[in-house]
Amino acid sequence: MTASLAGSKIQVAVVGGSGYAGFETIRWLLRHPHVEISGLYGPPDELGPIDGFFPLLSKQLPMRQELFDIAKISRSAELVLLCVPHKVAMGYVPKLREAGLKVIDFSADYRLKDPAVYEKWYCPHTDVGRLAEAVYGLPEFYRDAIANAQLIANPGCYPTCSVLALGPLLKEGLIAADGIIVNAISGVSGAGRRPNQKYHFPDRNENFEPYAVGTHRHAPEIRQVLSAIAAKEVSLTFVPHLCPMDRGMLCSIYAQSVKESVTSEKLTDVLNDYYGNAAFVRVRTEVLPAVKYVVHTNFCDVAARMVNGRVIIFSALDNLVKGASGQAIQNMNIMYGWDETTGLI
Numbered sequence: 001m002t003a004s005l006a007g008s009k010i011q012v013a014v015v016g017g018s019g020y021a022g023f024e025t026i027r028w029l030l031r032h033p034h035v036e037i038s039g040l041y042g043p044p045d046e047l048g049p050i051d052g053f054f055p056l057l058s059k060q061l062p063m064r065q066e067l068f069d070i071a072k073i074s075r076s077a078e079l080v081l082l083c084v085p086h087k088v089a090m091g092y093v094p095k096l097r098e099a100g101l102k103v104i105d106f107s108a109d110y111r112l113k114d115p116a117v118y119e120k121w122y123c124p125h126t127d128v129g130r131l132a133e134a135v136y137g138l139p140e141f142y143r144d145a146i147a148n149a150q151l152i153a154n155p156g157c158y159p160t161c162s163v164l165a166l167g168p169l170l171k172e173g174l175i176a177a178d179g180i181i182v183n184a185i186s187g188v189s190g191a192g193r194r195p196n197q198k199y200h201f202p203d204r205n206e207n208f209e210p211y212a213v214g215t216h217r218h219a220p221e222i223r224q225v226l227s228a229i230a231a232k233e234v235s236l237t238f239v240p241h242l243c244p245m246d247r248g249m250l251c252s253i254y255a256q257s258v259k260e261s262v263t264s265e266k267l268t269d270v271l272n273d274y275y276g277n278a279a280f281v282r283v284r285t286e287v288l289p290a291v292k293y294v295v296h297t298n299f300c301d302v303a304a305r306m307v308n309g310r311v312i313i314f315s316a317l318d319n320l321v322k323g324a325s326g327q328a329i330q331n332m333n334i335m336y337g338w339d340e341t342t343g344l345i
């Protein structure tokens, strides 16, 4: 359906509305002046009034989550925000695209360009033909391509936090493309809403631990994107940690300077030059990036310092916002030619 059939607003369907990323997406969509939520779709065990899943939505969205129905979605929406896990997403995308719908996919299914790399880290890819169509939805690097995209691969939260920190410095050749260490921490909502023992309160509270060291699925995504930005192979060690906070993400990143003359001021200048017009990246100097200064916003804060001959870069964002739903809304704004900040500030 076109926007004109439903008035002037774009009709947007959310699939996976009862997940954490789906919930955040609903909240941003409700505040957006140019869109309406046309429907919510979930799996058989997650149907019913959406405020039954998220009581905070009572009197804000009197809508039921229904079973995925391609005929209904294609009649009532023109854009679908797909907030479902990997593998599930690539089952839906072919149907949605064949029905002519624009899609922003939150999962990893269309982020990795090489199906062999995807298979190594996830599972065999079942929609290889569409990988080339997907545009990596990191506006600060791919804004022009996003504007013309029909299928967006919304980046992962760790990749967003890492790439926004490292991208400009690698692009300008200020840091070596090898030997980079990304030390990252995430709040527990990064693991999604479905409970398991590992995320049980007594196990998680007051506990701070590394996990998936050397095996985290976001490492190949970070490498792929940074290698494309640097125009050379980037190698890095990615060390994620789980922190007992609901949401938020902080990266402390260590890299080698390639020029002896590099100073903290020079690093900051390069970040400022690159992000001067970026609405959602704030280059910090005195106050370093911290989770409390970015949660519930679409901002990513970055800062760089030269310490004892080593470059240290910090970045912080909200995994559910700039790391997922906010970035998707930012991408939607660009796709529809609206101001990038619409509904987000």
Ligand SMILES: NC(=O)c1ccc[n+]([C@@H]2O[C@H](COP(=O)([O-])OP(=O)(O)OC[C@H]3O[C@@H](n4cnc5c(N)ncnc54)[C@H](OP(=O)(O)O)[C@@H]3O)[C@@H](O)[C@H]2O)c1
Residues within 6 Å of the ligand: 015, 016, 017, 018, 019, 020, 021, 022, 041, 042, 043, 045, 046, 068, 083, 084, 085, 086, 088, 106, 107, 108, 155, 156, 157, 189, 190, 191, 192, 193, 194, 319, 320, 323, 324
């Ligand atoms: N959480 C984050 O910080 C974050 C950041 C960036 C990207 N993402 C990505 O965003 C997506 C959603 O993540 P999340 O954290 O919101 O996970 P989540 O809380 O587990 O939500 C996923 C939702 O999708 C539903 N779902 C599963 N299979 C489905 C199907 N066949 N049809 C419709 N809905 C289905 C799930 O229902 P069940 O629980 O019943 O399976 C759940 O409600 C994932 O691809 C994730 O990688 C998440």
